[in-house]
Structures are given as structure tokens and as C-alpha cells.
Amino acid sequence: MSTQAALNFNNLCEILEKHNNDPAKLITILQEIQEVYRYLPEDIMTFVATSLGISPAKVYGVATFYSHFALKPKGKYVIKLCDGTACHVKKSTAILEALQTRLGLNEKNNTSSDGIFTIETVSCLGACGLAPVVMINEEVHGAMTPELALKEIDKIIQQEENKQ
Amino acid sequence: MITLNKIDLDQISLAYNSSLEKISGRIILCAGTACVANGAYKIRDRFLEVARAKELSISMEIQKENSGDYYLSKSGCQGFCQMGPLVTILPANILYTRVKPEDVEEIIDKTIIKGELVERLVYKAPGKETLCPTPKEIDFYKKQRRFVLKDCGIVDPEDIQEYISRGGYKNAEKVLKKMEPEEVCQEILEAGLRGRGGGGFPTGRKWALTLKEKSNKKYVICNGDEGDPGAFMDRSVMEGNPHSVIEGMIIAAKAIGADEGYVYVRAEYPLAVARMKKAVNDAESLGLLGNGIFNSDFNFKLHVMEGAGAFVCGEETALISSIEGKRGMPSPKPPYPAQKGLWGKPTVINNVETLATIPLIMNMGHAEFRKIGTENSPGTKTFAVTGHVANTGLIEVPFGTTLREIIMEIAGGVTDNNGNIDNSKFKAVQIGGPSGGCLTAEHLDMPLDFDSLKSVGAMVGSGGLVVMNEDTCMVKIAAYFMQFTQNESCGKCVLCREGTKQMLNLLNDITKGKADHNTLILLDELAEAVKAGSLCALGKTAPSPVLSTISQFKEEYRAHVEDKKCPSGNCKDLLEYKIVPELCKGCRLCAKKCPSGAITGNLKEAHIINTEICTKCGICFDTCKFKAIVKE
Numbered sequence: 001m002s003t004q005a006a007l008n009f010n011n012l013c014e015i016l017e018k019h020n021n022d023p024a025k026l027i028t029i030l031q032e033i034q035e036v037y038r039y040l041p042e043d044i045m046t047f048v049a050t051s052l053g054i055s056p057a058k059v060y061g062v063a064t065f066y067s068h069f070a071l072k073p074k075g076k077y078v079i080k081l082c083d084g085t086a087c088h089v090k091k092s093t094a095i096l097e098a099l100q101t102r103l104g105l106n107e108k109n110n111t112s113s114d115g116i117f118t119i120e121t122v123s124c125l126g127a128c129g130l131a132p133v134v135m136i137n138e139e140v141h142g143a144m145t146p147e148l149a150l151k152e153i154d155k156i157i158q159q160e161e162n163k164q
Numbered sequence: 165m166i167t168l169n170k171i172d173l174d175q176i177s178l179a180y181n182s183s184l185e186k187i188s189g190r191i192i193l194c195a196g197t198a199c200v201a202n203g204a205y206k207i208r209d210r211f212l213e214v215a216r217a218k219e220l221s222i223s224m225e226i227q228k229e230n231s232g233d234y235y236l237s238k239s240g241c242q243g244f245c246q247m248g249p250l251v252t253i254l255p256a257n258i259l260y261t262r263v264k265p266e267d268v269e270e271i272i273d274k275t276i277i278k279g280e281l282v283e284r285l286v287y288k289a290p291g292k293e294t295l296c297p298t299p300k301e302i303d304f305y306k307k308q309r310r311f312v313l314k315d316c317g318i319v320d321p322e323d324i325q326e327y328i329s330r331g332g333y334k335n336a337e338k339v340l341k342k343m344e345p346e347e348v349c350q351e352i353l354e355a356g357l358r359g360r361g362g363g364g365f366p367t368g369r370k371w372a373l374t375l376k377e378k379s380n381k382k383y384v385i386c387n388g389d390e391g392d393p394g395a396f397m398d399r400s401v402m403e404g405n406p407h408s409v410i411e412g413m414i415i416a417a418k419a420i421g422a423d424e425g426y427v428y429v430r431a432e433y434p435l436a437v438a439r440m441k442k443a444v445n446d447a448e449s450l451g452l453l454g455n456g457i458f459n460s461d462f463n464f465k466l467h468v469m470e471g472a473g474a475f476v477c478g479e480e481t482a483l484i485s486s487i488e489g490k491r492g493m494p495s496p497k498p499p500y501p502a503q504k505g506l507w508g509k510p511t512v513i514n515n516v517e518t519l520a521t522i523p524l525i526m527n528m529g530h531a532e533f534r535k536i537g538t539e540n541s542p543g544t545k546t547f548a549v550t551g552h553v554a555n556t557g558l559i560e561v562p563f564g565t566t567l568r569e570i571i572m573e574i575a576g577g578v579t580d581n582n583g584n585i586d587n588s589k590f591k592a593v594q595i596g597g598p599s600g601g602c603l604t605a606e607h608l609d610m611p612l613d614f615d616s617l618k619s620v621g622a623m624v625g626s627g628g629l630v631v632m633n634e635d636t637c638m639v640k641i642a643a644y645f646m647q648f649t650q651n652e653s654c655g656k657c658v659l660c661r662e663g664t665k666q667m668l669n670l671l672n673d674i675t676k677g678k679a680d681h682n683t684l685i686l687l688d689e690l691a692e693a694v695k696a697g698s699l700c701a702l703g704k705t706a707p708s709p710v711l712s713t714i715s716q717f718k719e720e721y722r723a724h725v726e727d728k729k730c731p732s733g734n735c736k737d738l739l740e741y742k743i744v745p746e747l748c749k750g751c752r753l754c755a756k757k758c759p760s761g762a763i764t765g766n767l768k769e770a771h772i773i774n775t776e777i778c779t780k781c782g783i784c785f786d787t788c789k790f791k792a793i794v795k796e
């Protein structure tokens with residue numbers, strides 16, 4: 001086991017312990033685990049099931065029901081494009097298309113192969129006053145246009161290249 | 165844990181108010197989502213930086229012994245999101261709009277030190293020159309009745325003492341010490357409060373039903389799932405005044421005999437989760453939550469739970485499943501949560517705004533409360549006004565206010581696609597989100613309340629009010645909502661799962677020009693079936709946006725189906741781009757920009773578009789400076 005994996009595993013045990021292995025806390029447990037791993041690896045879900053004394057199918061069922069849970073690793077930058085009503089009438093679709101074209105992604109295949117970007121559409125980020133809204137990780141960008149959104153992406157690409 | 169009694173609440177207020185008196189001024193920075201996105205925190209940092217350079221004492225804490233001469237605090241969303249970031253200077257109550265870090269030095273030099281206005285940061289009504297330095301002069305605020313939102317935008321949401329200093333938790337104290345549960349239910353019933361979560365069920369009745377149930381354990385749940393895309397009032401209350409929600413829950417718990425509660429907050433609202441959690445911790449440490457609250461025998465334990473992204477979890481039975489750690493699927497009613505709710509125990513579920521209204525009612529009494537709003541819908545309602553209006557944002561008005569007042573006066577009028585105000589472009593308002601419907605010009609003067617909206621096929625819903633101008637295609641809007649409900653259907657019942665999918669396909673046929681006269685008939689039949697055969701209100705109301713647009717915009721549907729034309733020019737498949745030869749100057753710009761090489765023509769001669777190759781991307785339309793390209 002690599003040190004990182006060992007560390008993560010320690011975290012995992014702590015999370016389960018903190019919630020007394022209580023199956024009623026499953027959603028909160030999965031949320032906290034996802035913060036450690038950035039997604040929910042299959043073997044981890046099985047481990048959680050055993051620890052909580054429920055079937056892996058139950059854990060998997062919950063994990064697939066809620067859109068917040070990811071079964072595949074997400075990119076380092078998660079771009080959440082709001083497609084709530086307010087953003088939709090202010091033409092959020094054009095922004096989505098521009099971003100997808102630039103990053104060569106689509107709805108099914110939404111994480112770039114280098115693991116840098118994930119594009120998701122979400123319904124209403126609660127910032128409708130700034131529609132259309134794009135959220136990149138925790139940062140909200142309001143009154144977006146396809147050009148402005150692409151600029152943000154270019155900035156990140158530049159940053160990442162400089163790091164290498 | 166120390167228990168609190170009356171004297172302590174008063175003492176906290178007294179101490180807080182006396183430190184407020186000591187400061188010479190206060191700067192309130194709106195820290196709602198929109199203002200933060202526009203750089204509110206950069207402004208805060210700049211204030212501290214400039215103050216340091218000028219040796220002016222600006223402190224971010226008020227309770228410290230050496231509290232600064234000026235107190236810089238943050239507030240929740242003030243609603244005027246379009247004009248953010250907002251900075252308010254007290255005591256003069258001057259509101260500066262669209263403030264940038266570069267403006268801070270001038271604000272300090274002029275307003276804070278000399279008491280003068282920085283005119284360019286003062287709001288002016290569009291097209292007018294009169295300065296509106298305080299909210300009292302701004303139409304957006306003037307015409308509102310901020311009741312539940314009154315303190316959002318003033319108080320520091322992370323400071324429990326400020327909430328207490330404004331009379332907070334006094335009503336919980338009164339209820340716990342002096343009132344019987346029956347009396348509390350009766351008071352709310354007589355106030356005529358109806359649930360703000362969508363359905364408008366009388367809250368007092370819901371409570372009385374739950375009180376009646378005999379059980380050793382009961383729960384109160386605050387529904388903060390706010391899934392309606394286009395609504396953000398619950399978020400603003402949770403972020404801007406979380407203690408008002410907690411106080412409402414304490415009163416609800418007393419009224420039904422519960423000793424445990426949950427606040428279920430949507431996953432997309434990390435700030436609301438954080439603020440609610442902090443508020444609960446602070447209330448606990450003062451003994452306002454926990455055992456023996458106010459030295460009474462009343463106990464109340466409160467948890468904050470974060471949702472995980474499922475719209476259907478806003479439905480009460482689904483929400484309960486979710487708290488229990490399961491997939492958030494609705495279950496048939498009856499039994500209602502009042503009888504069998506969380507863990508099978510009697511449970512009251514109320515919306516955030518409903519709960520935040522409770523302390524206000526207990527404070528003013530039902531008779532005063534009933535003076536606001538209409539006979540059958542007393543009180544106020546918050547609306548998130550968005551879309552094609554000049555001032556998008558969060559507003560609060562008494563029930564019975566007309567759409568015209570909201571759109572034309574408070575929101576400053578309808579805008580065209582370039583953001584210019586032009587009220588003649590008004591087309592429709594979508595209200596109530598995916599369960600609601602559309603209102604048109606003929607409804608502009610209808611007083612809005614639960615019953616009037618229902619009578620025209622819409623609903624108050626959560627209060628999302630999306631204004632649309634003439635360039636919006638109503639079929640596409642219907643398809644948009646259908647796509648939403650189809651995605652969010654939990655899949656439990658066939659009619660909701662498959663019916664919404666088929667309805668979406670039919671709508672897409674219409675926008676793609678593949679529809680015939682049968683399509684509308686099929687759509688109608690399916691709508692009836694989905695309404696009748698779905699288990700929960702998600703499916704039951706899913707056809708509403710479609711039915712409402714069909715009934716209000718028959719001609720537009722007809723044009724799509726029969727003429728294969730989209731009158732607003734939004735449905736790509738029904739469009740053709742053409743060049744008007746008389747207007748074309750032959751500048752070649754469009755031909756150069758066309759990504760598919762569909763435009764040909766010689767310099768200084770009229771060009772033509774080859775419709776066989778044209779992908780209808782619209783670039784030429786946006787490029788042409790002579791308006792020679794038209795969509796038909």
C-alpha cells in the first residue's frame with residue numbers, strides 16, 4: 001500500500017468510526033469519503049457496506065441515486081455549468097457547447113483524459129441574479145459568455161502548464 | 165452546559181447594543197453569493213488595507229474590549245444582486261452599488277471621514293439622474309415589504325448576539341415558558357399561515373394534526389432542499405439569518421411535542437450548510453438548544469444534514485428516506501409524515517421560509533399578521549425574480565401584489581436581449597418552476613396569491629419568477645422543464661419515469677419540425693395519464709408547464725407544428741438564415757467567419773447562403789453590421 005493509500009484508508013476508518021458505523025448515516029459517510037478520494041471507488045463502497053453491516057447493493061444504490069456522488073474520478077477542476085431556468089433563458093447552452101468543444105468532451109465523456117477538467121451541468125446554483133453562472137470548483141463566475149468562460153479555461157490551462 | 169434564563173437574553177442584547185453605541189460607524193458588506201462572486205471579499209480586504217495605511221481603526225469584531233471606531237461586518241444577501249457588490253455605510257444608511265476595490269479609498273476618505281457622498285457609486289434609476297443614496301429612495305426596495313428578509317442583509321449571520329440584540333429568541337422563550345402546545349398551534353392556525361414550500365398547506369393545521377398523535381418521539385424537519393431551478397430564497401434566509409430558522413424550529417417543536425430536529429440543506433449550498441451549522445453550534449453553546457431550554461423541561465436537539473443532489477428529495481417523504489440514509493424515493497401518502505414520518509414517528513416538515521415566519525407571527529400576534537397580504541393568503545412571499553428584467557434579485561412582497569408591480573416597478577422592467585429596458589417586449593413569466601406554469605400579459609394585473617395562481621394553472625411553488633421576453637420560444641421552455649423533471653424523476657413509478665420521457669420526445673419533435681396534428685393530441689393524453697398515475701407531486705405536476713404553455717401560446721405551438729416555423733427564431737431546425745440582397749454591402753465578413761463555408765459572393769456584391777451546407781450556427785447573423793441577415 002502506498003503511503004497515500006494508507007493515509008486515505010486511515011481517514012476512511014476514522015470517518016466510519018466517527019459515525020459509529022451507523023447505516024442511517026450512509027449519505028454523510030459517503031460524502032466525507034468522497035472528499036478524501038474525490039470519488040467513490042468500488043472496493044471502498046464494498047468495504048463501507050461490510051463495516052455498516054448492509055449489502056454492497058444498498059451502498060451502490062444510494063451512491064448512484066444522488067448526483068453528488070461520482071463513481072469515476074473527477075478532474076482537478078470541476079466546471080459546474082448552471083442550467084437552471086434563469087441561466088437557461090440567458091443562454092447557458094451556448095456556454096456549455098463552447099466549453100465542450102474546446103475540451104473535446106461531451107455529456108457522457110465529461111472528464112478530460114489528462115484528469116484536469118470535468119464539465120457538469122447542474123440545475124440552479126442559487127445565484128440566478130448573476131445568470132448565466134459557471135462554477136469552477138468553489139468559485140462562482142457570474143454573467144458569463146462563451147468567450148469569458150473559455151478565457152477562464154485558458155487561464156487554468158496556462159497555470160497547469162507553468163507548473164510542469 | 166449553562167442554561168439560559170430571561171436575564172441572560174436581555175444581558176446579551178444590552179451588552180451588544182452598548183458596544184454598537186460605542187462605534188462611530190458601521191460598514192456592512194453584502195456577502196451573499198452574488199456579491200461574493202463579484203468580489204465582495206476583495207473589497208473587505210481593501211477596506212482593512214486602506215484603514216491600516218491611514219491608521220483608521222476598522223475592526224471586524226464588535227465584542228472585543230478595544231472595539232474599533234468602525235465596525236466592518238458582513239451580511240447575507242440583500243437581494244439587489246444585479247447591482248452588487250453592495251456596501252452600506254451606517255448610521256447614514258448610504259448604499260453604494262457596484263463597488264470595486266479601487267473605490268474603497270474614496271469611500272473611506274469622503275464618506276467615512278467627511279460624511280460626503282461618492283456620487284458615482286450611488287444608485288440612479290435607469291434613464292434618470294436623481295441620486296438614490298439610501299434604500300428608501302430606490303424603487304427596488306421602496307415597493308417591497310421586507311418582512312422575513314428584513315434582517316437578512318443587516319445582521320451578521322454568524323453572530324448570534326446580534327440576532328438576540330434584535331429581539332431574537334425572545335419569542336421562543338415566551339412560547340417555552342408561557343404557552344401550551346395547543347395554544348401555539350391555535351395561534352399559527354388563526355394567523356392563517358400557509359406553507360411556503362409550494363403547496364400552501366395551512367401550517368397550524370399540520371402542527372395540530374402532529375400534536376394529536378400520541379408517540380414517545382416526534383421530529384421537526386426544516387426543508388432546505390430548494391430544488392426549483394430559478395429560486396434561491398431559502399438559501400438567502402439560511403445564509404442571511406439562520407437563527408430565525410432555528411427559532412422557528414424550536415417553536416414548532418414545542419407546538420407538536422418534538423425533541424429532535426433536522427435541517428436538510430441542498431448539497432449545492434455549501435455556504436448555507438456552514439452557516440446553519442455554525443448557528444446551531446452557537447445556539448447550543450448558549451443553551452438555546454439542548455436540554456432544559458430556558459430552564460423549562462423542554463429539550464430540543466438539532467442536526468444539520470447536507471443533501472446529495474436529488475431534486476425529488478424536496479418532496480417530504482423522499483426527504484425523510486434521505487435522512488434515514490436511503491435512496492430518496494417518495495412513498496405513498498397516507499400515512500402522512502404527521503402520522504408516520506422519520507423512523508416511523510410523527511414528523512412535521514416545513515419549508516425554511518415558513519419556519520422563519522413563525523417567530524415574526526408569535527411576536528406580532530395573528531391579528532396583526534393577517535393585516536398583511538390577502539384574506540386567504542396572509543403574509544408576505546419572497547420571489548426570486550430572474551430572467552429578462554433590469555433588476556434581477558430576491559424580493560419580498562405581500563400576497564396580493566400584482567405581477568405588474570413586481571416586474572415593471574420593483575424589477576425595473578423587461579429587457580431585450582441586449583439588456584435594454586423595453587416593456588413592450590414582455591412575453592411571459594414562468595412561476596412555480598417545473599411544477600408551475602406561465603402567466604402572460606393578460607395576468608399582469610392579477611393579484612398573486614395561492615388560490616389565484618392555481619386558478620390559472622400555475623402555482624406559487626417556491627417563488628421562482630422567471631421573466632421572459634419576446635425572443636423566448638415557449639415550446640423550448642416547456643421542453644426545458646420536461647427535460648428537468650425527466651432527469652429528476654426517481655424512477656419508481658412507470659408513468660412518471662416513462663411518461664415524462666415520451667412527453668419530452670414529443671416536445672422535441674415539435675421543436676425539430678417532426679410533429680404533426682397527432683403530436684399535440686398525444687401530448688395532451690399523456691399529460692393526463694402522467695398527472696393521474698404518478699405517486700408524488702413531482703410526476704403529478706410535471707405536465708403543468710406543458711399544459712400551461714399550450715393553453716397560453718396556442719398559436720406558437722400551431723406555427724411549430726403546422727407551418728414548421730419558430731416565431732421567436734429559437735428552434736434551429738425550423739430556421740433558415742437568409743441574406744437580404746438590398747441590405748448586403750458585400751463586405752465579405754460573414755463569408756470569412758462562416759465555419760462551414762456556406763456563404764458565397766463577390767466583394768461589394770450581395771452574398772447568398774447555401775442552405776444545404778448551412779449548419780445554422782448563427783455566427784453570420786451576429787457578425788453582420790448591416791442587419792442584412794435574417795432568420796426565418
Ligand SMILES: Cc1cc2nc3c(=O)[nH]c(=O)nc-3n(C[C@H](O)[C@H](O)[C@H](O)COP(=O)(O)O)c2cc1C
Pocket residue numbers: 358359360361362363364365367387388389390391392475476477478479480481513514515516518519626700701702
Ligand atoms: C418534487 C417536489 C419537490 C419539492 N421541493 C421542495 C423544496 O425544495 N423545498 C420545500 O420547502 N418544499 C418542497 N416540496 C414540498 C414539500 O413536499 C413539502 O410540502 C413542504 O416542504 C412542506 O412545507 P410547508 O408546509 O412549510 O410548505 C417539494 C415537493 C415536491 C413534490
Ligand code: FES
Pocket residue numbers: 082083084085086087088123124125126127128129131132133393394395
Ligand atoms: S438558474 Fe442558474 S443560478 Fe439559478
